Amino acid sequence: MNGAKIAVTTEDGQAVEEVTTNAEGSWTVQVDKPGKYKVTLDVSSLPQNAEVRGGSNVRTPTVYEGNCSAVLYALQPKGAANQDQAAGGGESPFWTQAAQLTFEGLNLGLIIALAALGLSLIYGTTGLTNFAHGELVTLGAILAYAFNIGFGLHLIPAAVIAVIVAGILGYLQDRLFWGQLRRRGTGTIAMMIISIGVALFLRYVFLIFFGGQTEAYAQYTAQPGVEIGPISAAPKNFVAMGIELAVLIIVGFALLRTRTGKAARAVADNPALAASSGINVDRVIRIIWAGGGAIAALSGILLGLSQNLKYTMGQDILLLIFAGVTLGGLGTAFGALVGSLAVGLFIQVSTLWVPPELKSVGALAVLIIVLLVRPQGILGRRERIG
Amino acid sequence: MDWITIISTTVKAAINVETVLYALAAIGINVHFGYTGLLNFGQAAFMGVAGYGLAVTVTVLGLPFWVGVIVGLISAVIMAILLGIPTLHLRADYLAIVTIAAAEIVRLVFRSVQFKSVFGGSDGRRGFTDGFYALNPFPEGNYGFNLGPVPLFFNSRSMWVLTVGWLLIALCCGLVYLLMKSPWGRVLKAIREDEDAVRSLGKSVFSYKMQSLILGGVIGCLGGFIYGLAYGSVQPDVFGTETTFYLYTMVILGGAARVLGPVVGAMLFWVLLVLLNGVLSEAVGAGVITFIDTNQAGALRYVLVGLGLILLLIFRPQGIFGDKREIAIDAR
Numbered sequence: 001m002n003g004a005k006i007a008v009t010t011e012d013g014q015a016v017e018e019v020t021t022n023a024e025g026s027w028t029v030q031v032d033k034p035g036k037y038k039v040t041l042d043v044s045s046l047p048q049n050a051e052v053r054g055g056s057n058v059r060t061p062t063v064y065e066g067n068c069s070a071v072l073y074a075l076q077p078k079g080a081a082n083q084d085q086a087a088g089g090g091e092s093p094f095w096t097q098a099a100q101l102t103f104e105g106l107n108l109g110l111i112i113a114l115a116a117l118g119l120s121l122i123y124g125t126t127g128l129t130n131f132a133h134g135e136l137v138t139l140g141a142i143l144a145y146a147f148n149i150g151f152g153l154h155l156i157p158a159a160v161i162a163v164i165v166a167g168i169l170g171y172l173q174d175r176l177f178w179g180q181l182r183r184r185g186t187g188t189i190a191m192m193i194i195s196i197g198v199a200l201f202l203r204y205v206f207l208i209f210f211g212g213q214t215e216a217y218a219q220y221t222a223q224p225g226v227e228i229g230p231i232s233a234a235p236k237n238f239v240a241m242g243i244e245l246a247v248l249i250i251v252g253f254a255l256l257r258t259r260t261g262k263a264a265r266a267v268a269d270n271p272a273l274a275a276s277s278g279i280n281v282d283r284v285i286r287i288i289w290a291g292g293g294a295i296a297a298l299s300g301i302l303l304g305l306s307q308n309l310k311y312t313m314g315q316d317i318l319l320l321i322f323a324g325v326t327l328g329g330l331g332t333a334f335g336a337l338v339g340s341l342a343v344g345l346f347i348q349v350s351t352l353w354v355p356p357e358l359k360s361v362g363a364l365a366v367l368i369i370v371l372l373v374r375p376q377g378i379l380g381r382r383e384r385i386g
Numbered sequence: 387m388d389w390i391t392i393i394s395t396t397v398k399a400a401i402n403v404e405t406v407l408y409a410l411a412a413i414g415i416n417v418h419f420g421y422t423g424l425l426n427f428g429q430a431a432f433m434g435v436a437g438y439g440l441a442v443t444v445t446v447l448g449l450p451f452w453v454g455v456i457v458g459l460i461s462a463v464i465m466a467i468l469l470g471i472p473t474l475h476l477r478a479d480y481l482a483i484v485t486i487a488a489a490e491i492v493r494l495v496f497r498s499v500q501f502k503s504v505f506g507g508s509d510g511r512r513g514f515t516d517g518f519y520a521l522n523p524f525p526e527g528n529y530g531f532n533l534g535p536v537p538l539f540f541n542s543r544s545m546w547v548l549t550v551g552w553l554l555i556a557l558c559c560g561l562v563y564l565l566m567k568s569p570w571g572r573v574l575k576a577i578r579e580d581e582d583a584v585r586s587l588g589k590s591v592f593s594y595k596m597q598s599l600i601l602g603g604v605i606g607c608l609g610g611f612i613y614g615l616a617y618g619s620v621q622p623d624v625f626g627t628e629t630t631f632y633l634y635t636m637v638i639l640g641g642a643a644r645v646l647g648p649v650v651g652a653m654l655f656w657v658l659l660v661l662l663n664g665v666l667s668e669a670v671g672a673g674v675i676t677f678i679d680t681n682q683a684g685a686l687r688y689v690l691v692g693l694g695l696i697l698l699l700i701f702r703p704q705g706i707f708g709d710k711r712e713i714a715i716d717a718r
Contacts, residue, residue, distance in 0.1 A: 129479045189425065190699050194696050194700065197694075198696060201696065202692070204685040204687075207682075208682045208685045319487060323483075323487065326483055355498070357498050360494060364491050
């Protein structure tokens with residue numbers, strides 16, 4: 001509905017902004033703080049023959065940090081009876097919502113899984129708990145943004161180039177930095193703290209070049225949603241899920257069937273034994289760094305597609321990646337997959353009962369509880385880790 | 387470029403509030419990481435529960451200042467016990483991840499809209515320091531002296547916070563010194579070197595680690611009090627994971643497992659940071675450096691912090707005062 005006037009105020013009545021809907025009938029208001037807001041639709045700005053279904057033109061959404069909150073006004077021809085509401089509600093809203101959240105959870109879980117796979121393999125092969133992995137996720141998103149906006153490429157070729165560049169950078173990172181440290185005999189705890197330094201370094205380099213604001217890609221930003229069964233989502237989300245699944249299947253297949261994949265799992269299992277049976281451990285590790293960097297970048301691009309880009313986006317998701325990896329069992333490739341899906345699903349589905357801003361709290365609490373019962377994670381090997 | 391201001395702020399940074407509160411929290415980390423070998427990445431949460439314990443007790447419950455301090459201390463102990471039970475059985479890298487997760491849980495709960503009536507959401511809490519400044523023995527005015535052309539002055543409020551803060555630092559350093567010389571401290575260092583050997587000698591490793599976690603957590607929580615009192619407010623995002631990372635940088639810079647290491651580390655960290663900030667923002671403002679703006683100059687400082695941490699661990703992991711044989715970080 002074009003041209004309807006909408007006023008947004010805070011809970012106690014302070015005006016935030018007044019907007020007018022665009023040709024598609026949508027509108028957005030940026031608010032500074034999370035909290036309760038009051039949204040009022042000016043009924044007199046509606047066309048003569050339309051009215052708001054249900055009668056009330058005031059909504060009071062609660063806005064949470066980093067999430068947008070949707071306010072919808074369903075319009076109907078004036079005088080129409082309210083019977084269509086009952087007709088539309090054959091399914092109970094709880095299950096519709098549950099299905100929707102399961103879908104979103106799978107989407108988030110797959111994005112986490114992409115990043116977690118690299119982290120877990122790097123941990124398994126080198127013993128490095130890489131706190132800078134979140135920055136590899138950001139790197140992918142920002143590289144794609146640079147090619148997309150800076151060079152004016154369409155998002156798809158930009159994403160492909162970004163993934164390739166990130167893979168090369170991952171390779172170089174191991175070749176020039178982590179590999180050298182391993183040769184010096186730097187231990188795992190020292191490397192863990194070094195990775196914190198790398199994370200700080202990269203994060204603020206991104207801040208210098210990218211800035212502190214949030215950005216979106218040039219394409220696919222505001223897609224109208226489509227409905228499939230009880231699930232409604234923008235088509236880009238279905239495509240993203242397809243890409244995620246395809247990449248995970250390819251990586252899983254490569255790990256199980258190809259020579260390099262088998263070698264990678266052997267190194268992750270026991271580097272010394274793998275080396276003595278003729279596997280070139282350094283080469284395998286570099287391949288893992290290149291592959292891990294590339295798929296972490298891909299997960300960053302897809303994350304940027306489903307949310308927005310910010311220089312802290314990788315840092316924000318890092319703990320969830322760690323939760324997924326730890327839940328599945330540090331160092332196991334398929335454990336990371338299972339753990340990440342569990343984390344993603346748990347986070348979204350738990351919002352049925354938990355306020356959205358606390359959804360990550362639930363996931364992290366589950367991580368701690370699982371480690372109490374099963375310290376090696378879901379798919380981890382039983383061994384003394386105390 | 388205004389060199390007088392730069393020198394003045396830099397010299398003051400050596401003993402200023404940031405240094406005090408980070409030094410206290412870093413002493414706590416030193417007990418965990420330096421002496422016991424516990425990779426506690428949740429130190430910011432200890433500062434947070436103490437600061438919020440004080441703030442909420444005074445503002446929401448309306449109780450006096452001293453009750454707030456006691457509540458803050460008790461919450462830090464409870465936090466240590468809650469954090470310790472699931473994590474102290476875990477290996478170092480698991481411990482690091484779980485403590486970060488726990489600290490994030492604390493921060494997210496503090497900033498949630500759900501508990502806004504208690505913790506004040508992302509704005510935090512303010513207006514709980516009257517009880518503290520009522521005890522201020524310094525009359526109104528500025529205290530300090532001129533070092534040549536450079537003025538070094540603090541107002542009476544800062545003087546009171548700094549006096550209390552440095553007394554606390556001295557007390558904590560003394561306590562750590564005495565404890566680490568005692569048989570109890572030697573058990574902690576033995577746990578750091580070889581946990582299984584200590585276990586085979588019949589000591590309860592879990593119990594010693596828990597005591598260390600509580601001690602370091604309580605020392606760290608003093609930093610949270612100083613933050614709240616000096617700035618007159620607490621906000622959730624101050625107590626994020628980056629704070630903990632900076633604390634580790636300070637401990638390693640000064641030298642882990644050294645009594646004065648974290649204090650010197652915190653002083654150096656802030657002196658360098660403030661100096662860099664002064665020079666960079668002045669240079670940008672005066673047009674000497676033209677390729678970045680003021681915001682980018684602020685970010686550049688933290689790029690250098692990250693770089694410093696990397697180089698420090700590669701080339702001098704024992705820091706300034708540390709002993710390379712003692713701080714073989716990787717024997718864990």
